[in-house]
Amino acid sequence: MTEEEKIKQELEQKFGFLKDTIAIKRKGRMFFDVPSEKFDEVFAYAVKQMHFDAICAITGMDIVDRYAIMYHLNRQGSIVLNLRIYTGKDNPVIKTVTLFFPGAEMYEREMMDLLGIKVEGLPEGGRYPLPDNWPKDEHPLRKDWKAGASKKENQNA
Amino acid sequence: MHDPGEVKITIGPQHPALKEPESFLLSLHGEKITASSVRLGYNHRGIEKACEDRTYVQDLYLVERVCGICSHSHSTCFVQAVEEIAGIEIPARASYLRTLISELERIHSHLLWLGVAGHEIGFDTLLMYTWRDREAVMDVLAAITGNRVNYGMNTIGGVRRDITPQHKEMVLKAIDILEERTKYYIELGLGESTLLKRLSGVGKLTNEDVVRLGAVGPTARASGWGRDVRKDDPYAAYAHLDFKVITNDQCDVYGRTLVRLGELMEAYSMVRQILQKMPDGPIAVKAPRKIPAGEAVSRYEAPRGEDFHYVRSNGTDKPDRVKVRAPTLANVQAVSKMLEGGYLADMSIVVAAIDPCFSCTDRLISVCDEDTQKKNTVSWESIRLKGIDWYKNQGIDFTYLNKKLARKF
Structure with a gap:
């Protein structure tokens, strides 16, 4: 049994709802979706019990009717565990993971700016990476945002 | 409680000593930095968004321009993800050629860093020496790819240029010279008391902080964190090469210097192995214009640390999402940590790009005598x-x- 299969088995045993959802795409690459309400539990288990002690990045994306947030966890070796959660477009909110990884702050701020996803529990702080005078309701990585149509860009023209 | 002796200064985003726009807000007590925070984003060009409107081949050249020094790193990291989604197996010779450029890039980047570090501590002779030597590897890169940076070497399915026997000879000759020079720098690093005294204990970052703040690359390896994507998650031809992951337990700028010097020596040995083991054969396979729907994560050990790309495709010739996490973003919070508790004068070498200059200080509020607590407003x-x-x-x-x-x- 490979290391990936062992991780899959352990997660499925611990969390019944993950059964048959964990995909091993190739050596070292595991992808799976986690229901939002169970995210805290699964994330904490992966970090604390399975020793995924590094976070490569957090990717936010706009997929048709909702936003997906993917956490790329890693530990010594080749395995990258990619956990994905979804949030609705009406009120996109997720919880911060800076309690586990203080270094993830920049990745979360980036999502706040570029996708307009609210991150609960993140302390007040400056913007990243957009300028301070960027319109608050414009989030460039949303699919309905088009370069050239921005208020800010027109202002500068 | 408000500390009467505290002075806040900002350095950047535009600053005579800054090589790139970034802004540091430092709280000082006398000469000591008590707290620091960093503001980035001045160079945000919207490349991730721009990738969504361009084809994969166009994106390849766009991501190459994420960084000048690590241009091959980003393009390789991106192309690996695309090839994984499309199920393309690149020819063995192509993966060796990618690795060759990758290590030559690391050599030029580390020599550049060594020069900058020398300059920041007032050791400009080191800057002149290393940058002169660096020309040897830049010439080699220019001869092979046609450019000193932004090599345009990668294409989906392999590489665009092969090397000739003359190139091979040129590379080996340059490596011999550089190896000898690097040995001299190592000797200098270990024996020169100026370097030792100026760099030891400066910019401390403990192993626990590396783990907590997610630092990567030589910064992390100099604090005893032995992770290297080339070893942990081998890509291109690294699985066929024999090399060591250089670590150090100094946890300071001196340790980071030694790690980079050690990595240079490993890089020379790797380049020789690549040239020796490189098989004959084609350098690219034909890739489809449209990439099937899917997603992939790609990692690459850039000179500055782990580079990370995520690509999501939707079956068209343009990607749905491209995420780039460059190594510096992972290291930036560690920089803040390194500055705290240090002297303002150490900032330049800790950040390796900033000089302690007050020319862009926001404003002078008051000058407070530390002993008498007497304030004198100017x-x-x-x-x-x-x-x-x-x-x-x-x-x-x-x-x-x-x-x-x-x-x-």
Whole structure:
């Protein structure tokens, strides 16, 4: 049994709802979706019990009717565990993971700016990476945002 | 509680000593930095968004321009993800060629860093020496790819240029020279008391902080964190090469210097192995224009640390999402940590790009005597008048010019 299969088995045993959802795409690459309400539990288990002690990045994306947030966890070796959660477009909110990884702050701020996803529990702080005078309701990585149509860009023209 | 001795200064985003725009807000108590925070984003060009409107081949050249020094890193990291989604197996020779450029890039980047580090500590001879030597590897890169940076080497399915026997000879010759020079720098690093005294204990970052803040690359390896994507998650031809992951337990700038010097020596040995083991054969396979729907994560050990790309495709010739996490973003919070508790004068070498210069300090609020707690407020106007008087004493009088300007506005 490979290391990936062992991780899959352990997660499925611990969390019944993950059964048959964990995909091993190739050596070292595991992808799976986690229901939002169970995210805290699964994330904490992966970090604390399975020793995924590094976070490569957090990717936010706009997929048709909702936003997906993917956490790329890693530990010594080749395995990258990619956990994905979804949030609705009406009120996109997720919880911060800076309690586990203080270094993830920049990745979360980036999502706040570029996708307009609210991150609960993140302390007040400056913007990243957009300028301070960027319109608050414009989030460039949303699919309905088009370069050239921005208020800010027109202002500068 | 407000500390009466605390002074806040900002350095950047535009600063004479900054190589790139970034802004540091430092809290100082005397000469000591008590807290620091960093503001980034001044160079945000919207590349991730731009990738969504361009084809995969166009994106390849766009991501190459994420960084000048690590250009091959980003393009390789991106192309690996695309090839994984499309199920393309690149020819063995192509993966060796990618690795060759990758290690030559690491050599030029580390030599560049060594020069900058020398400059920041006032050791400009080191800057002149290393940058002169660096030309040897830049010439090799230019001869192979046609460019000193932004090599345009990768294409989806392999690489665009092969190397000739003349190139091979040129590379080996340059590596021999550089290896000898690097040995000298190592000797210098280990024996020169100026370097040792200036760099030891500066920019401390403990192993626990590396784990907590997610630092990567030589920064992390100099704090005993032995992770290297080339070893942990081999890509291109790294699985076939014999090399060591260089670590150090100094946890300071001196340790980071030694790690980079050690990595240079490993890189020379790797380049020789690549040239020896490189098989013959094609350098690229044909790739489809449209990439099937899917997603992939790609990692690459850039000279500055782990580079991370995520690509999501939707079956068209343009990606749905491209995420780039460059190594510096992972290291930036560690930089803040390194600065805290250090001296302001160490900032330049800790950040390796900033000089302790007050020219862009927001404003002077008050000067407080640390022993008597007596405050002495200096206003902008008084500084201005003092400046005018000082120049007058030097024989430079702007009174006429000032009056003329005042009339104009």
